[in-house]
Amino acid sequence: MSHQMLPTMQKIRMMIQSIFMISSIKLGKELPMGLVKVRGLRIWMVQSPQMKKQMLKRTALRQSMNLKQLVYGKSTSLATSSKEVQDSSEDEETDDDFFKPKGEGNKKLREGMDSGNVNTDDCSKFKSYEDLKYWKGEEVYESIRDRFVTGDWSKAARRNQVSKANFEDDDRDDAVYGDFEDLETGEKHEGHRVDNSGSDANEHEDESADNGSESPEEDMDEKDGGKFHRGQPNEVGLIDKMKEEIELRKQMNVAELNDLDEITRLEIEGFRTGTYLRLEIHGVPFEMVEYFDPCHPVLVGGISLGEENVGYMQARLKRHRWHKKVLKTRDPIIVSIGWRRFQTTPVYSIEDRNGRYRMLKYTPEHMHCLATFWGPLAPPQTGVVAVQNLSNKQASFRITATAVVLEFNHEAKIKKKIKLVGYPCKIFKKTALIKDMFTSDLEVAQCEGKEVRTVSGIRGQVKKAAKEEIGNQPKRKGGQPREGIARCTFEDRILMSDIVFMRGWADVEIPCFYNPLTTALQPRDKTWLGMKTVAELRREHNFSIPVNKDSLYKPIERRPRKFNPLVIPKSLQAALPFESKPKDIPNRKRPLLENRRAVVMEPHERKVHALVQHLQLIRNEKMKKRKLKDEKKKKEIEAERAKDEQLTRKRQREERRERYREQDKLKKKIRRHSEA
Known part of the structure; x- marks a missing residue:
């Protein structure tokens, strides 16, 4: 420590001693002054046993509640390990243990609990039935008999009266010994409850000698002359005021409800938390009682009004x-x-x-x-x-x-895609009657104005149901006209072989079916x-x-279509040039003489014709052999090219490897020079 820090350290030591003297005067007894060590800017000092008790009490109150421990209870192994860690930490305490940074003790305790909590059982899971009571015994039956409808309810009423008397005593004690505030003057008065034990009485006497001060941590504000806790603001915030109003209203409600009898209080306040209830359920099937298993408890819950529908x-x-x-x-x-x-x-x-x-x-x-x-x-x-x-x-x-x-x-509404197919039964100029697409005239009326299309791509539109058209007449006399035939118009004239289809959307009906599970009504x-x-x-x-x-x-089978011969009107033929005019050549019954006469060759002509045929055969054979030879040569050339390409790729790969190896060596050499 430097010489410049000595005056400052002496001032701090004097301030601490003065604080201890003031605290001893306020408590009416002498505080044990221990060693005060100054390390840098951190100060550790010995506290009195009473101060330590107050601090432990406040720390316990500030700790957050563990919901798992409240529901399932504390695990035995966890509790024993925590106790062992605390005992070992208390045994190892010395004078030097007071001089430790903040949080180190909790850290050691946490580490000890974590190390001992590795192999502990998970108390939130139900694994074995060994710890359960034997519910088929007569003693167990007698112990819980009065809790059911057939039991004696007077015993339960007496138990409720005893618990109510205890609750009223606690409320009375809280009213006598609790803190209160004078609303006219604004002063706060703090009460302390007196216990029978001697040690607690001594502590409360010491506190009453201190004029109601809770702990030696309270200091006096010399300017304002009021008490305040260290680390809290002097003025009460809006949230604290609201909390005080809620608490005051709660106490007023409890005071009003205490004057009422039990039945009226239940009607106004309802059942308090922790009260045992008997539920009477009507219309329960006998299978639920017959197959009831205590290892699978029944949960009673509630649903909102909207969930009942x-x-x-x-x-x-x-x-x-x-x-x-x-x-x-x-x-x-x-x-x-x-x-x-x-x-x-x-x-x-x-x-x-x-x-x-x-x-x-x-x-x-x-x-x-x-x-x-x-x-x-x-x-x-x-x-x-x-x-x-x-x-x-x-x-x-x-x-x-x-x-x-x-x-x-x-x-x-959910829709699904449908495709209706029909066939023409009667064709006019650009209008056609379509059958087999609809089953009734009502369906045709619903689809009026919808688009239709042929397989060949001709678009059309549904007009209305055909009732008195030619293709809609009954086959027998006195019969009803055929329904479901629609009259459609198209862009162009369609053929009888065309297929007409219409794409649409139909509503899908969702089945109104639900079957509740009845697992509780069977084994x-x-x-x-x-x-x-x-x-x-x-x-x-x-x-x-x-x-x-x-x-x-x-398999698609398409028949060859036969088209009618082209017929050109005579008025159009007259306007055509002579070359384009159709030539009317009458058909001869007997063929011409040139086609009917036989050709007889001379012996010399026969020899010449045979020689020409032989030469042509030799030429064709030569062409076949040449073609086969060219194909074979082409295959050999392609094989050589593939071999050369493979060798070239192999050589290029080796060259790349060598080049990359040299570049890597050069980079390593440069890196070594740069590091040196």
Whole structure:
């Protein structure tokens, strides 16, 4: 330590001694002054036992509550390990242990607890039934008999009276010994409760000698003359005022409710937390009592008013990546939404750019889709888990899909694409009567103005149902006209061989089906069975998959079309030039003499003709041999080129390796020179 720091350190030492003297005067007894060590700017000093107790008490109050320990209790191994760490830390305490930086003691304690907590059991999981009571014993029956409807309720009433008396005593003690504030003057008065133990009485006497001061950490503000805790603001904030108002209102409510009898207080306040209740449930099936298992407790919960209704829900669904098969529309699945589990048949869809919901036969492979189904309503943003059955003997992954509810009571209509096919039965100029596309005149009226198209690409439009046209007359006398024939207009004249089709969208009906799970009404070792899928039914009854013959691929057979001969009108023939005019050559019954006469060659002509044929045969054979030779030579040249290319690539690869090796050596050499 330098000589310049000595005066400063002496001042700090004198200030600490004066603080200790003031504290000893306020407490009415002498405080043990220990060593004061100054290291840099950190100061460690010995505290009195009373100050240490107050600090430990405040630290315990400031600690956050552990919800896991409140619900499941403290683990024995964890408690013993923490005690051992605390005992070892207390045994190892010396005078030098007071001079440690802030947080080192807690750090050691935390490390000891973590090291001893590695192999402890998870108390939040129920693993064995050995620690449970034997609920079939007579003593256990007698101990809980009065808690049911058939028991003696007078004992329970007496227990409630005793607990109520204790609660009123506690409230009275809090009212007598609690802190209060004088609203007229604004002064705060702090009360202290007196215990029977001698040590606590001495402590409270010492505190009362200090005029109500809580700890020696309080200092006097010489300017304002008021008390304040170190580290807290002098003025009370808005939040503290609100807390005080809430606490005051709560105390006033409790004081008013204490004057009422128990029945009136229950009607006004309701059941307090921790009160034992008897619930009377009507309409419970006898199977629930018969197959009740105490190892599977029954949870009693409540739902909001909107969840009591049944309707359509839309959820954003995605098939689980570990589930092997895709999901099919209208196949039953079991969904778990909130407090409910039920079986339903969803319809999958996807939203197009124009806002239309298009039905999907199967769920997408790696993408979300929309699922619409019927069931008890759940609020939006509720999570959904879907499975296909509840059997535990499945080799594959059980979770089928996950989803989240988007809307309920959804009115969006789901559409599916259809293609109607028809054939012309009567053709006029640019109008035709189309049959086999509709089944009734009502369907034709619904599709008036829709676009139709032929396979050849001619566009048209549906006009209206044909009632008295030529192609719509009944075949028998007295019969009704045939329905479902539409009159359509086209861009151009169509043929009888054309096929007319119309693309449209039809509404999809969502089945109003949901089946609640009744697993509590059957033994636990029995698997709940609901509606089966179509594939499971076919597999059980050994049915084959129905085949639509129209959906099978067939070989395309196109007959050669015969066109009528070209007929040019006489008025047009007169305007054509002579070369373009059709020549009317009459057909001869007998062929000409040139075609009918036989040609007889002379012996010399025969020899010349035979020689020409031989020369032509020799020439053809030479051309064949030359062609085969050229092909063979071409193959040899291609093989040599491939071999040369392979050698060239090998040589280039070796050259690149050598070049890269030299560049690497040069870089290493430069790096060594730069480091040196």
